[in-house]
Amino acid sequence: MTDAKTQLEEVNAAISAILMGGQSYKIGSRTLTRADLATLYKMKNELESAVSEAEAPGLGRKTALAFFDRR
DSSP states (O other): HHHHHHHHHHHHHHHHHHHHOEEEETTTTEEOOOOHHHHHHHHHHHHHHHHHHHSSSOOOTTTOOOOOOOO
């Protein structure tokens, strides 16, 4: 799922930009406000799940595997 990987890279870049440069800034009369950090983290989690599912179908991040020995 290349599209999800690309989006994940973009979301990670956006998170990094906020962490390094702040949520918003002003130059002269212009103001730039970046996306909400909480929303970006939510998107990141969803995209990581989508990428994980695409790479290993049937075994998502929240899947547990258990083996039982009949003794």
